[in-house]
Amino acid sequence: MxxxxxxxxxxxxxxxxxxxxxxxxxxxxxxxxxxxxxxxxxxxxxxxxxxxxxxxxxxxxxxxxxxxxxxxxxxxxxxxxxxxxxxxxxxxxxxxxxxxxxxxxxxxxxxxxxxxxxxxxxxxxxxxxxxxxxFSPAGTAWAAVHSVAAVQPGERVLVTGAAGAVGSLTVQVAARAGAEVIGVVGRAEKLDHVPVPAKAVLAADMPTEAVGGPVDAVIDTVGGPVLRDALPLVRPRGRVALVGYTAGREFTVDLADFLLADVSLVPVNLMTRGKEVAADAERLLTELTAGELSxxxxxxxxxxxxxxxxxxxxxxxxxxxxxxxx
Ligand SMILES: NC(=O)c1ccc[n+]([C@@H]2O[C@H](COP(=O)([O-])OP(=O)(O)OC[C@H]3O[C@@H](n4cnc5c(N)ncnc54)[C@H](OP(=O)(O)O)[C@@H]3O)[C@@H](O)[C@H]2O)c1
Structure with missing residues (x-):
């Protein structure tokens, strides 16, 4: 033309x-x-x-x-x-x-x-x-689960903001990777929006036995005080993949406790990982269109x-x- x-x-x-x-x-x-x-x-x-x-x-x-x-x-x-x-x-x-x-x-x-x-x-x-x-939730979920947290079958993975866009896809991708997933939400009305098969838990209940023991990895889309409360739930040598900070840009960490806990805290940055996860994200689009993911x-x-x-x-x-x- x-x-x-x-x-x-x-x-x-x-x-x-x-x-x-x-x-x-x-x-x-x-x-x-x-x-x-x-x-x-x-x-x-x-x-x-x-x-x-x-x-x-x-x-x-x-x-x-x-x-x-x-x-x-x-x-x-x-x-x-x-x-x-x-x-x-x-x-x-x-x-x-x-x-x-x-x-x-x-x-x-x-x-x-x-x-x-x-x-x-x-x-x-x-x-x-x-x-x-x-693309953003699919690519970020894939990068968080596979590239950063490197989730393995049988691991226990806690996902925060689990009813959000990134969080809900992260729950589904982690479950497909063979993980047992715990989905954390901030408000009770969102418990029903955590995708199956995750166990849905309120953030306020996170530090209690509701989570059911230490987790191998946390994928945190919320940040702030939620990240602070999630860190102690991770087993030694476990991983925390940080995706977002909707609940706060900052939290305080006691460095002595952090060293003793021996948990890796690693950022997930879709801007630097976009090309690497593009094909996987496109595949997730096909599955979203087919209704196999939501x-x-x-x-x-x-x-x-x-x-x-x-x-x-x-x-x-x-x-x-x-x-x-x-
Ligand atoms: N690192 C990256 O490359 C990358 C890529 C994409 C997105 N992100 C970031 O990831 C985060 C989640 O994105 P999203 O698209 O999934 O967002 P979303 O759908 O809005 O979900 C965010 C969740 O954060 C929780 N939350 C807690 N405190 C909040 C507050 N004060 N204001 C708003 N939400 C609050 C809410 O869940 P509850 O009600 O359950 O607490 C909400 O569902 C954002 O910070 C986004 O910028 C990062």
Whole structure:
């Protein structure tokens, strides 16, 4: 498709976008012209876009990489190709990386102009909400279970935030690795959202016999005081894989106790491990689509962004929050 034809396809059209004007506020839903196609870029009609903790950190101005304002947040989206020199028109894709939603406008908009290199094909028929939201939890769960915690069959593994997006997939991946899984949640209403076959336990009950003795590994998606309370539950030479810090960026450790406990505390960083786990994450997408694995998703129209943000911030959201832009 030539550049002039591409322009004709979208010229004059207006498009909704959530535009952030000041860090620490929420983006406003505005009408703006559809972005003009550019060489090296793909124009996407977004169908779904994820609202994740990373995006909220950007909105708050509390991430190491921030856009110049005004800007459209949204680091992950899924949609249909409207115009591209490299990707077939009409194909379903997901977009992520190359500074999307960080250094450049992201996916919280009906249309996004994204670098060709940020476009990844998705099997036709995939739910766009799943397409835009599976990679981070699936890749992180795989990296945490297999690359960092190196879970072995028969081991006892405790997963915190077990009803969250990363936590619930981590529970399922660890169980498939042959582990006996204990899923920890912060509030009683989430006990029922911990995937089977994990034993669901309240964080407040973690230090008691509810966990049923020492564990071989902890995969912690919550951080702060939950990580502090989980550490003593690990057997000597056991492992703790740290994924997130929704409950707090800091905790205090007594170094003498830490040495005596002889437990490894290792970070899981999907940014550095993304390529290494990509094929495994894509395989998990196939299984999610087939219903063999589950990832809970809450869907919101773009006008309901404040509700999605509030539920994520309060920790009441169950699984992924996604903007439905279709
Ligand atoms: N390291 C990496 O590469 C990587 C990749 C992806 C995500 N992450 C991080 O992993 C963490 C989990 O991500 P996610 O997508 O699974 O998030 P999520 O679905 O929102 O789950 C986070 C869980 O944290 C718990 N929580 C405890 N205190 C909280 C608070 N004050 N505010 C919000 N939640 C609180 C909640 O569970 P309870 O109610 O059960 O306590 C909630 O379900 C996030 O910090 C995210 O940034 C890291």
């Amino acid at each position: 030539s550049g002039s034809v591409r322009r004709a396809a979208v010229s004059g059209e207006m498009s909704r976008a959530l535009v952030l004007e000041e860090f620490g506020t929420l983006p406003r839903l505005v009408e703006r012209p559809v972005p003009e196609p550019q060489p090296g870029h793909t124009l996407v009609r977004m169908l779904a876009s994820q609202v994740a903790h990373l995006d909220l950190n950007v909105v708050d101005g509390k991430f190491g990489i921030l856009p110049e304002l005004p800007a459209v947040p949204g680091t992950n989206g899924a949609g249909i190709v409207l115009a591209s020199d490299t990707h077939p028109e009409g194909s379903l894709l997901r977009v992520n990386g190359k500074g999307l939603g960080l250094r450049r406008d992201g996916c919280w908009a009906d249309h996004a102009l994204v670098p060709d290199a940020a476009v990844i094909a998705v099997p036709e028929g995939t739910d766009p909400a799943l397409a835009c939201s599976f 990832l809970p998703i809450e869907r919101y129209g773009p006008d309901r962004l404040p509700e999605a943000v509030e539920r994520l911030r309060k920790g009441t959201a169950v699984g992924r929050a996604v903007l439905d832009l279709a």
